[in-house]
Amino acid sequence: MAGQSDAELSLFSAEELEFIAEDEIVDIVPNLKMGPLNFISGDFGPFIPQIVAQVPLWLAVALKKRGKCSICPPQWMSVDKLTQVLEAERNSQEMSEQLPFHYVEISRLLFDHAHDDIPDAYMVSIKMVLPCRIMPWGFFKCFALLSSVQVRSLIEDIRDVRFHKVETDLEAFNGRTIAVKIKNLSAMEVNIVRPFIGRALQAFYKHDSPELIPDPERVPDRRPQVVQNAPRRQLRR
Amino acid sequence: MAKYYDIDDIITEEEIVSVIFQKPASGVGIDPSSETDFIETGSKVELPFWLAHELQLRQAVSVNVPPCFNQKTRLEIQADSASVDLRSRCPFFYEFGCKIAPIVSDRTIGFLLLSAFKSRYKEVLTKAHTAAFAAGSKFWTILTKEEINLYEAAQSAMISFKKWRKGGPRFQIASILGRKRKSTE
Numbered sequence: 001m002a003g004q005s006d007a008e009l010s011l012f013s014a015e016e017l018e019f020i021a022e023d024e025i026v027d028i029v030p031n032l033k034m035g036p037l038n039f040i041s042g043d044f045g046p047f048i049p050q051i052v053a054q055v056p057l058w059l060a061v062a063l064k065k066r067g068k069c070s071i072c073p074p075q076w077m078s079v080d081k082l083t084q085v086l087e088a089e090r091n092s093q094e095m096s097e098q099l100p101f102h103y104v105e106i107s108r109l110l111f112d113h114a115h116d117d118i119p120d121a122y123m124v125s126i127k128m129v130l131p132c133r134i135m136p137w138g139f140f141k142c143f144a145l146l147s148s149v150q151v152r153s154l155i156e157d158i159r160d161v162r163f164h165k166v167e168t169d170l171e172a173f174n175g176r177t178i179a180v181k182i183k184n185l186s187a188m189e190v191n192i193v194r195p196f197i198g199r200a201l202q203a204f205y206k207h208d209s210p211e212l213i214p215d216p217e218r219v220p221d222r223r224p225q226v227v228q229n230a231p232r233r234q235l236r237r
Numbered sequence: 238m239a240k241y242y243d244i245d246d247i248i249t250e251e252e253i254v255s256v257i258f259q260k261p262a263s264g265v266g267i268d269p270s271s272e273t274d275f276i277e278t279g280s281k282v283e284l285p286f287w288l289a290h291e292l293q294l295r296q297a298v299s300v301n302v303p304p305c306f307n308q309k310t311r312l313e314i315q316a317d318s319a320s321v322d323l324r325s326r327c328p329f330f331y332e333f334g335c336k337i338a339p340i341v342s343d344r345t346i347g348f349l350l351l352s353a354f355k356s357r358y359k360e361v362l363t364k365a366h367t368a369a370f371a372a373g374s375k376f377w378t379i380l381t382k383e384e385i386n387l388y389e390a391a392q393s394a395m396i397s398f399k400k401w402r403k404g405g406p407r408f409q410i411a412s413i414l415g416r417k418r419k420s421t422e
Contacts, residue, residue: 011394013397013401014397014398014400014401014402015401018401104402108401108402108404112404163366167362167363167366170362171359171362171363173358188398191394191398192366192394192395192398193366193391193394194394195390195391195393195394196362196365196366196387196390196391196394198390199386199387199390200358200362200387203331203354203358203383203387204354204355204358206331206335207331207335207347207350207351207354208351
């Protein structure tokens with residue numbers, strides 16, 4: 001885990017971020033009848049078959065593992081929306097604000113535990129694209145939509161584009177700019193660059209300190225001070 | 238004293254600097270070239286930094302600018318800082334520079350350090366987060382200790398993220414448990 005042995009830079013590991021992301025609320029369609037669950041974080045349920053309920057992601061995953069529900073993927077996890085976001089990300093240097101803070105973790109959790117729910121959600125979008133079959137390339141487009149592979153690769157692409165943007169933003173660091181403003185950065189993206197930025201800023205701060213790059217007037221009275229200190233210390237003994 | 242136990246700090250202070258004695262000293266065997274144990278005023282001796290610093294505080298010596306901050310290195314850094322082999326010159330280039338700058342009263346060292354770090358930082362940044370970059374390559378060998386720390390911080394963060402994304406077993410069985418079960422079978 002990045003920097004865990006280093007007490008100075010106390011960091012989250014990717015697994016810990018995933019744990020935090022599990023508190024996000026998702027919609028599920030349960031197939032069991034159960035009364036409401038009362039947790040410290042709130043009350044969830046009651047669960048009635050075929051009636052959508054809102055639960056935290058961890059509970060959704062736990063129910064899904066037991067085959068007690070199907071998870072409705074969040075709205076942003078559709079091919080249409082993701083293509084739109086990717087387009088927006090490519091077109092501007094600004095980070096898009098359309099994705100949730102934990103999009104990397106949520107998408108991974110859903111792919112791992114509920115990937116059979118994801119293609120279902122795209123039947124809608126497939127129907128919308130079907131008229132494209134008239135055009136020669138339309139057929140291939142439909143074909144690609146049939147699996148969740150496209151969603152996965154779209155999210156990967158978005159993450160790559162965004163990460164590249166972060167890197168170009170970080171190039172702006174030099175001694176004088178001690179901060180860079182990057183809006184809408186997601187949790188995982190921050191976590192990846194955190195150890196690097198922390199150290200880089202420390203180094204810049206150290207090398208830009210007024211002691212090393214002094215004002216011309218201040219220098220003359222600094223040096224003799226050091227020299228005077230030595231005999232004074234001896235007197236005290 | 239915060240860095241008293243810092244091994245990197247200790248190694249940094251081991252760096253050799255050449256000094257000129259301002260006062261005669263007797264009974265010291267620190268100059269291997271002299272036949273007697275007596276050092277005359279004005280003789281040039283190479284000492285580790287920690288000793289030179291203490292002697293300088295007592296005005297016994299004056300410290301020369303070490304070779305890694307000489308004019309030749311400066312010109313190379315100005316020309317193409319990213320490809321200068323700072324590691325062979327001084328593995329703790331920046332830390333040593335910070336320590337030596339107030340002693341040799343050379344104000345330009347501070348600027349040199351900052352400008353060198355600024356331009357080399359960009360090089361490290363562009364390469365650090367691509368995990369495909371092999372550790373044995375040439376780029377790795379010219380970095381100073383501080384830059385390597387930076388590089389490794391970025392690399393380990395990226396690697397742990399990639400590991401997480403790939404998945405795999407979440408709960409690992411302790412090796413001792415596996416062995417025990419095997420022996421009973």
